[in-house]
Amino acid sequence: MRNSALGYINGFAVTPPGRYYDKGYRELFAEVALKALEAAGNPDIKAIYVASALSELTGEQLAIGNVLRDYAGLRNIPSIRIENGDGSGGFAIMTALNHLASAGNGCMLVVGVDKPHEVISLKQNKYASYLLDSDYEAYFGATPVALAAIMAKQYMKSYEYKYEDLATWAIKMHERGARNPYAYFKRVAKLKDVLDSELVADPLRLYDVSPFVDGAAALVLCSKPNPNDLAIGVINYGFGASNSYFASRNDYTVLSSVVEAAKAVGPLENFNGVVSVHDTYSIFGVLALEALGLCKRGSALRLLNEGYFDQGGRVMVNLDGGLKAVGNSMGASGVYQMVGVVMQLRGDKPFNGLNAESAMVEDMVGVDQESVVFTLRVVK
Amino acid sequence: MRNSALGYINGFAVTPPGRYYDKGYRELFAEVALKALEAAGNPDIKAIYVASALSELTGEQLAIGNVLRDYAGLRNIPSIRIENGDGSGGFAIMTALNHLASAGNGCMLVVGVDKPHEVISLKQNKYASYLLDSDYEAYFGATPVALAAIMAKQYMKSYEYKYEDLATWAIKMHERGARNPYAYFKRVAKLKDVLDSELVADPLRLYDVSPFVDGAAALVLCSKPNPNDLAIGVINYGFGASNSYFASRNDYTVLSSVVEAAKAVGPLENFNGVVSVHDTYSIFGVLALEALGLCKRGSALRLLNEGYFDQGGRVMVNLDGGLKAVGNSMGASGVYQMVGVVMQLRGDKPFNGLNAESAMVEDMVGVDQESVVFTLRVVK
Structure with missing residues (x-):
């Protein structure tokens, strides 16, 4: 340490x-x-x-x-x-x-x-499209969710997943949000809810989009810990970028900016603790796990479905419900994520008895344009 | 050093x-x-x-x-x-x-x-008003130039100046802009031009406003100097803030955020070299000189008129023509200022033979909301 x-x-x-x-x-x-x-x-x-x-x-x-x-x-x-x-x-x-x-x-x-x-909401979505290249992407009608959908499609095709596999992300996040007093969505969602929901950009449905x-x-x-409280330190950070222009990317099944940020923060294969990923869309949450090096490429969705990232595991992901359940507060979302893991490290309600000592936070700009990854630890 | x-x-x-x-x-x-x-x-x-x-x-x-x-x-x-x-x-x-x-x-x-x-330009001015408090100032029609005008009026009244004294700022900046290849205004202005120009917000006229x-x-x-070039180092910086809400300030004849920033950067009374001040409006240029501690409060306009801040003096101000002549590029203006003093320290055209070894840059947000001050030096 x-x-x-x-x-x-x-x-x-x-x-x-x-x-x-x-x-x-x-x-x-x-x-x-x-x-x-x-x-x-x-x-x-x-x-x-x-x-x-x-x-x-x-x-x-x-x-x-x-x-x-x-x-x-x-x-x-x-x-x-x-x-x-x-x-x-x-x-x-x-x-x-x-x-x-x-x-x-x-x-x-x-x-x-x-x-x-x-x-x-019409303007909300217009402003969200300003995250893309305004002259060459947004102007022609591209939106972040449409590009995320292309990535989801490609990922599901490359690694032979069904939409039902992806739906697990939303189901788990809703389940966790229902326990989290600071979540926006506090209602459990069943597979049927997800499958019956509106198609936003094929294959992504309403439940794949953070509100x-x-x-x-x-x-x-x-610079010094609070002497009257548990000391939680930010140990390291790394940041990275990918090509901004979506059409110029070679591979739509990887978040390159997160790969770069994770590399800069150090080897993370043996990380254990709580992780918060920036799941603006469910597919981004899945891809972030692979980009962070927490599992092999193509395996995240299988592991998620097997319960590998649930509470009690070596790597516990988005125990607060992620952006999917907590909500997408745009510029504030990364700070919400950080507060989420701090509450988990402290064992604050509803995370009592979690006993995690390490945490990781991944925050991303738009559709894989830049990312920053932090590691945190309870310092004794 | x-x-x-x-x-x-x-x-x-x-x-x-x-x-x-x-x-x-x-x-x-x-x-x-x-x-x-x-x-x-x-x-x-x-x-x-x-x-x-x-x-x-x-x-x-x-x-x-x-x-x-x-x-x-x-x-x-x-x-x-x-x-x-x-x-x-x-x-x-x-x-x-x-x-x-x-x-x-x-x-x-x-x-x-x-x-x-x-x-x-209608929208340019609307967006510039977003620099003020949108709910309590801009909404009611306040604009940055209107608040600057109140400060100018109060300053002129407190220290018994005529508008003709203030007009010197524009005249000097135009004179310097005329020599600077990177200025927007390259035309010399006479006192008559300034006095005949449109009243924007009494007492400020068109020539008091940076374009x-x-x-x-x-x-x-x-972190290391360029081995093939003159080494110009940023030696220190300081930053400061004042009360944001204009109506809550006690004294309209001082730029408090600049005073704070100057204090943080160290004692500047004995500074000699070139200085760049953020003269969005001529009065801000004048008040910045006092706030930086380069002269006593109330004296800057007199000293300016006496030629104290001209080339050849101990403190040479805005030799590139300032925002008044170079132009107000909003978010870019502070970087333009920094480049301006770097060219002066290097003795690049049109600053040949200047032989300044130290520089200072003052950049300000809106109407005295936050400021940052840098000191630079030719490092030998």
Whole structure:
């Protein structure tokens, strides 16, 4: 074990993901920022990193950090906004860790916040298509889910899976969401529900798509652990990229950016603990497991169906229900993921008795454009 | 002198600021990124930091870095987009320096790129108002220039200046722009031109407002200097914030966020060399000089009029013509500023024979919301 972490998570908070017609960006931010700071013992904060993908599109706000901190009474603390699409959260955490390393000491506040439901669903989907290449992909009608569908089709064909195999992802995520007080979907889904649901982009059905949610999640990252709490350290991170332009890729059955990020973070074949993958669409969750090196290519869906990634196993995946059940809060999703694994490492409700000591988080931008992977550990 | 810099500027490039109806974000990006990399000897790049304020508003593109790098052939290099309004450039440089410190070695590419002229001026001004608090300021019709006007009025009243004193800023910037091949405005302006120009927000006239321009600027930041070139190091940075909400501020004659950033970077009273201030509006240029501690409060406009900040003095301000003459490329402006002082330190045309050894750059978000200040030095 490395005897020091890149940073410790000394406080955290999330809002239940939902549709907040009665709260704006600033109310959601204040709620989680102040709770996370209190949990961390209200340390001095050097900077606030705000992860948001949609603040100017749905909130008409640029440089949103300064408005948010001001509303929360966190005046005079400079803010930096990171916009890396639905991977903003992960990259904001990475950027804050770099700042901590550069400063040598202190604490940073990282908050992911987004409000897709400020606009109607037609616009939500339009804005989501901005994640693709606007001139060469989105302009011609491509959407992230359509490209994910091509990947799913190719994967199922290459490795001889039926759609029923893929449906297991949604079923398991709903089952876990039903136990998680912070999930958006809290209803168990049966195979029939999945099979009967609307076809969104063949072969992906409604249940394969994470729902857009409004929400905010916060972390206080410090160079030293909170003396009054369990020490959870971010041990390492790695990031990677693939070719952005979808048509130029050679292989649609692999998430290359995740492969690169996993390589950079170190060998992960022997990893054991809890893992959070960015399952914007069910196929991305499956492919992430292979890209992380947690199983052989083509085997993830079989292993998932066999229960290999369930609670009690060596590698436990998305015990909080993933984006599928927790919801896709766009720029905030990576911070929600991080909070999810922190709660699992702590054994907070509903993860009591889990006794995991290591965790991994994979966050991805759009359709395999960039990814960042973190490893975490309970530091004793 | 510190014997090591936070990072060295091993390559740089800018596009002449203008109205590029024939080039998109990606063409502008590729032009400067490839030139800057070539100048730096084409080193391996760990990450690309893209500063852009308007990419989703005028370019319908989220997570724009991956599309840009892909187009430029810089595949597989992860990108992170920083959006801190018109201060995006400065904060992207700071974030890249932190990454360099965290990595311990290597190089980062920082590119600022924005295209306000993808949309008509009515929308440009609407989007610029997103820099203010959208719910409590912009919604009620406030614009950045209107708030700058209040600050100008208060400053002129407090320290007994006439508008003719303030007009000197525009006159000097136009004079310098006329010599700078990379300026947008290359025409000398006389006092009469300024006085006869349209009143934008009393007392600020058209000549007090930096023009929106499309443009891109790039820097290659490395942990070691380029062995084949003059070593220019970023020695230190500081950042700061003020209260975001304009109506809650006690004093409209000071840029508090710049004061904080300057304090963090160290005592600057004895600084000598070239300085670049973020003169979105002429009054911000004047107030920045005081906030940086380069002269006493209330004295900057008098000293400016006396020629104190001209070429040949101890503190030489905006020798490239500032945002007033170079143009306001929003998210790219801070990177343009940095390139400007690097050219001055190198004595590149039109700065031959300047022999400055130190430089300072001040970049600000909106109306005194957050600021970052860098010091640079020729390292021998």
